[in-house]
Amino acid sequence: MRLIVPLQSVVQGRGGLIFGSLIPCALFYFLQLYLKRHRSPKPQSNPPSPTTSSPKLAEMTRTSSRSNLFSRSIGQVRISSRAISIAKPNESPYYIGLDKASEDPYDRLSNPDGVIQLGLSENRLCFDLIEKWMSENLGHSITGRDNGELNINGIATYQPFDGTMELKLAMAGFMSHIMGGAVTFEPSQMVLTAGATPAIETLCFCLADQGNAFLVPTPYYPGFDRDVKFRTGVELIPVHCRSTDNFALSITALDQAFNQTRKHGTKIRGILLSNPANPVGNLLSREMLYAILDFAREKNIHVISDEIFAGSMYGNEEFVSMAEVLDSEGFDKNRVHIVYGLSKDLSLPGFRVGVIYSFNENVLAAARKLTRFSSVSAPTQRLLVSMLSDARFIEEYIKTNKRRLQNMHALFVAGLKGLNIRCADSSAGLYCWADMSKLISSYSEKGELELWDKLLNVGKINVTPGSACHCIEPGWFRCCFTTLAEEDIPVVLERIRKAVENTTDLLNSS
Amino acid sequence: MAIEIEKPSSVRLSKVAISKTHGEDSPYFAGWKAYDENPYDEIHNQSGVIQMGLAENQVSFDLLEKYLEEHHEVSSWGKGAPGFRENALFQDYHGLKSFRQAMANFMEQIRGGKAKFDPDRIVLTAGATAANELLTFILADPGDALLVPTPYYPGFDRDLRWRTGVKIVPIHCNSSNNFQITPEALEAAYQSAESMDLKVRGILITNPSNPLGSTIQSSVLNDILDFAVHKNIHLVSDEIYSGSTFSPSEFVSIAEILRNRNYKDAERVHIVYSLSKDLGLPGFRVGTIYSYNDDVVTTARRMSSFTLISSQTQHLLACMLSNHEFTQNYIKTNRERLNKRYDMIIQGLKKAGIECLKGNAGLFCWMNLSPLLNEPTRQGELELWNIILNQVKLNISPGSSCHCSEPGWFRVCFANMSEQTLRVALQRIHKFMEQRKVCSVNQ
Numbered sequence: 001m002r003l004i005v006p007l008q009s010v011v012q013g014r015g016g017l018i019f020g021s022l023i024p025c026a027l028f029y030f031l032q033l034y035l036k037r038h039r040s041p042k043p044q045s046n047p048p049s050p051t052t053s054s055p056k057l058a059e060m061t062r063t064s065s066r067s068n069l070f071s072r073s074i075g076q077v078r079i080s081s082r083a084i085s086i087a088k089p090n091e092s093p094y095y096i097g098l099d100k101a102s103e104d105p106y107d108r109l110s111n112p113d114g115v116i117q118l119g120l121s122e123n124r125l126c127f128d129l130i131e132k133w134m135s136e137n138l139g140h141s142i143t144g145r146d147n148g149e150l151n152i153n154g155i156a157t158y159q160p161f162d163g164t165m166e167l168k169l170a171m172a173g174f175m176s177h178i179m180g181g182a183v184t185f186e187p188s189q190m191v192l193t194a195g196a197t198p199a200i201e202t203l204c205f206c207l208a209d210q211g212n213a214f215l216v217p218t219p220y221y222p223g224f225d226r227d228v229k230f231r232t233g234v235e236l237i238p239v240h241c242r243s244t245d246n247f248a249l250s251i252t253a254l255d256q257a258f259n260q261t262r263k264h265g266t267k268i269r270g271i272l273l274s275n276p277a278n279p280v281g282n283l284l285s286r287e288m289l290y291a292i293l294d295f296a297r298e299k300n301i302h303v304i305s306d307e308i309f310a311g312s313m314y315g316n317e318e319f320v321s322m323a324e325v326l327d328s329e330g331f332d333k334n335r336v337h338i339v340y341g342l343s344k345d346l347s348l349p350g351f352r353v354g355v356i357y358s359f360n361e362n363v364l365a366a367a368r369k370l371t372r373f374s375s376v377s378a379p380t381q382r383l384l385v386s387m388l389s390d391a392r393f394i395e396e397y398i399k400t401n402k403r404r405l406q407n408m409h410a411l412f413v414a415g416l417k418g419l420n421i422r423c424a425d426s427s428a429g430l431y432c433w434a435d436m437s438k439l440i441s442s443y444s445e446k447g448e449l450e451l452w453d454k455l456l457n458v459g460k461i462n463v464t465p466g467s468a469c470h471c472i473e474p475g476w477f478r479c480c481f482t483t484l485a486e487e488d489i490p491v492v493l494e495r496i497r498k499a500v501e502n503t504t505d506l507l508n509s510s
Numbered sequence: 511m512a513i514e515i516e517k518p519s520s521v522r523l524s525k526v527a528i529s530k531t532h533g534e535d536s537p538y539f540a541g542w543k544a545y546d547e548n549p550y551d552e553i554h555n556q557s558g559v560i561q562m563g564l565a566e567n568q569v570s571f572d573l574l575e576k577y578l579e580e581h582h583e584v585s586s587w588g589k590g591a592p593g594f595r596e597n598a599l600f601q602d603y604h605g606l607k608s609f610r611q612a613m614a615n616f617m618e619q620i621r622g623g624k625a626k627f628d629p630d631r632i633v634l635t636a637g638a639t640a641a642n643e644l645l646t647f648i649l650a651d652p653g654d655a656l657l658v659p660t661p662y663y664p665g666f667d668r669d670l671r672w673r674t675g676v677k678i679v680p681i682h683c684n685s686s687n688n689f690q691i692t693p694e695a696l697e698a699a700y701q702s703a704e705s706m707d708l709k710v711r712g713i714l715i716t717n718p719s720n721p722l723g724s725t726i727q728s729s730v731l732n733d734i735l736d737f738a739v740h741k742n743i744h745l746v747s748d749e750i751y752s753g754s755t756f757s758p759s760e761f762v763s764i765a766e767i768l769r770n771r772n773y774k775d776a777e778r779v780h781i782v783y784s785l786s787k788d789l790g791l792p793g794f795r796v797g798t799i800y801s802y803n804d805d806v807v808t809t810a811r812r813m814s815s816f817t818l819i820s821s822q823t824q825h826l827l828a829c830m831l832s833n834h835e836f837t838q839n840y841i842k843t844n845r846e847r848l849n850k851r852y853d854m855i856i857q858g859l860k861k862a863g864i865e866c867l868k869g870n871a872g873l874f875c876w877m878n879l880s881p882l883l884n885e886p887t888r889q890g891e892l893e894l895w896n897i898i899l900n901q902v903k904l905n906i907s908p909g910s911s912c913h914c915s916e917p918g919w920f921r922v923c924f925a926n927m928s929e930q931t932l933r934v935a936l937q938r939i940h941k942f943m944e945q946r947k948v949c950s951v952n953q
Contacts, residue, residue: 077777
């Protein structure tokens with residue numbers, strides 16, 4: 001009754017037609033709103049599964065996540081701007097290739113048509129040695145039963161977050177051994193982290209503020225973009241190296257990049273080096289190390305030397321650590337920080353063991369506190385102390401590893417040469433830096449990515465294109481050969497040949 | 511081995527490196543130094559400082575040792591080590607599926623099956639410290655704020671603020687209602703943040719609470735969630751002590767609240783968990799983020815690259831936590847033992863004339879020493895703390911380091927020592943209280 005009267009008066013009034021249609025519309029609208037708000041949801045006994053979840057997701061190394069995260073309706077609650085950029089599907093070929101390879105991994109017997117993984121610098125050449133050591137030495141449990149008593153107290157409780165002294169001692173010895181005994185490492189200057197990844201990030205947090213930058217020679221390890229930039233807000237400024245001098249770093253280039261950046265108002269806080277270099281595999285000479293230190297002193301900046309591949313030498317050149325140079329000369333040590341880890345030289349990336357080695361007491365003090373967020377797990381520390389202290393095993397391992405690396409490197413590089421693909425000169429690492437510029441249709445990043453795509457989808461091999469490593473010259477590819485067995489090399493070569501079939505005149509010319 | 515620094519470092523360090531935002535200069539950490547210099551030992555140093563400031567669970571080690579004794583294969587990779595190779599190479603930030611499954615089951619068991627957890631929503635981190643920091647990076651930008659009820663775990667100052675640049679705005683709670691969080695306090699905190707021009711991005715609660723040692727009631731959890739929905743902000747529930755509730759029925763997880771609401775508004779809720787307290791394995795560095803928000807899961811996973819759990823540890827724990835017989839027995843026995851310890855310390859303190867907040871969880875009790883203060887101020891509290899540290903030789907945590915707005919409260923841990931040591935500590939407290947009575951009578 002009450003509703004009808006006003007309607008009637010409205011209809012009879014001047015704005016009758018308009019209001020006569022407006023009110024029912026409004027009522028309809030509010031009815032819809034009411035229904036939407038009070039719709040009873042379907043009862044769910046299980047929490048909703050993530051929409052991107054699938055059985056395969058767990059096996060993927062990286063989420064390339066083709067499904068566009070922003071096309072479906074997401075919760076209205078906001079996430080941070082940092083998170084938004086990290087949540088975006090990863091477009092880098094480095095990660096896409098890793099995904100593809102792990103979705104359909106090659107196996108000589110069970111999956112001969114699968115994707116051969118040459119994009120992950122993992123060393124599988126010496127697992128037999130480690131497995132043998134494990135079965136001989138892990139008879140007692142990791143809780144330390146060798147003294148007769150099962151004692152979990154030693155590893156269960158809170159440990160020093162920057163690593164136990166036992167492991168630091170063992171690591172110091174191992175690092176020294178790896179580097180030919182030319183330098184001694186002090187355990188008290190070591191901070192252990194859950195892998196080299198947090199070691200790099202932690203150093204960035206200590207040495208630079210948001211908006212500052214590090215100079216980094218190109219081509220460089222794609223992971224640096226994540227390690228340095230993700231959460232710290234620190235930028236990476238590339239210092240381009242070229243094939244004309246085998247991608248050697250030049251002080252002139254460093255200087256140019258430094259000045260250019262300063263002109264734009266960004267402060268450079270340090271240089272980030274990989275030595276041995278990834279992806280090229282070359283070494284910094286002693287003279288170059290001096291020159292870099294001089295440059296750093298002149299500009300009053302830090303030097304981070306990532307020496308994670310120091311124990312993966314196959315060439316005849318001698319590896320010289322930054323630490324060795326500092327030992328001998330009167331350089332200001334406070335600006336030098338070395339990163340190391342067991343992921344490459346000891347093939348234990350899953351165990352998460354990294355090292356920050358610094359001469360700067362203030363950096364060490366801050367880094368120690370920061371390891372609260374990324375400490376090495378205690379059972380792993382216990383296991384490694386045991387392994388690294390086994391001098392006989394380590395001696396044999398290092399020797400055998402080098403021999404097998406040399407062998408695989410020689411075979412692989414020779415194989416590529418047979419396809420008229422030459423590699424940059426290198427002495428270390430688990431990969432070679434191959435020049436496939438003759439095989440690309442256009443001498444550009446586009447051409448390079450087309451070749452990468454062909455190699456991945458037609459050839460079914462995953463290699464890392466130079467553009468993912470910020471290489472300024474197109475056509476270079478990083479090929480890791482330590483995930484292969486000797487018998488796999490001809491397969492790889494055949495697949496490359498197949499993938500570039502239309503460019504056979506280039507392949508055949510000598 | 512000290513290294514000599516020839517001249518002061520002229521090269522610049524970052525703001526993060528030189529700031530004191532980590533809060534590690536507070537008495538909470540200073541007391542540890544006193545302990546480190548003169549640690550109590552039952553046999554060798556009976557007059558040393560007893561560590562009652564470390565929330566570590568040592569009461570159930572024998573259960574872990576027994577399990578490991580009977581299951582050698584979990585700590586190696588079996589004879590000839592098959593599976594070792596894959597494990598050693600495994601650095602996938604998704605984490606071992608078997609381990610995530612085991613963690614999900616364990617978390618369900620702790621909640622008596624009243625909540626279900628999907629292993630694909632579990633993100634692994636090297637400890638809850640990293641989990642809390644990671645969530646803060648994801649949910650808030652530098653300069654934003656998180657609301658945290660007081661008193662809170664001193665480590666939050668570091669975990670939530672240091673590298674993230676995010677601020678903490680306290681939700682003040684007081685003893686008038688046993689330090690429970692009220693809607694008024696929530697609103698007041700929110701307004702306070704707004705008046706400082708800070709954007710509030712979320713609330714972080716610890717349930718069961720550290721340092722209170724008590725669970726948050728269901729009605730309060732509902733109020734908090736309603737508030738978060740109303741303000742359109744996140745809710746992080748740190749449930750690291752969920753398995754340390756003395757009576758399982760008294761703990762209500764935010765997961766249960768969500769289930770009761772059919773998971774409406776779930777995308778703003780994230781749970782943090784770890785094995786450091788319930789399983790007494792802080793050295794293993796095992797933490798998790800459980801999020802109902804897909805973007806948060808994806809982002810957290812990628813960010814977890816900086817804080818992965820050793821695959822060796824994941825393998826070991828996957829085996830151990832999949833053993834239902836072991837986990838059932840462990841959870842039950844651990845609860846009983848903690849309860850017994852709690853009763854012991856409460857009775858002991860009562861005999862000495864000291865009252866505590868009624869607690870039902872955790873590895874500590876929240877002790878009220880306000881009647882003993884010279885003056886009802888932070889200064890008075892620190893003076894008393896100093897006396898207890900240096901004369902009574904007990905390291906306990908002053909409420910001010912937990913940002914408690916009422917002076918005189920102290921957190922006292924009871925699970926990181928043997929029963930005998932606890933008895934010694936109680937004797938010392940008793941003697942101290944007796945002496946004070948004598949002194950005040952004589953004045």
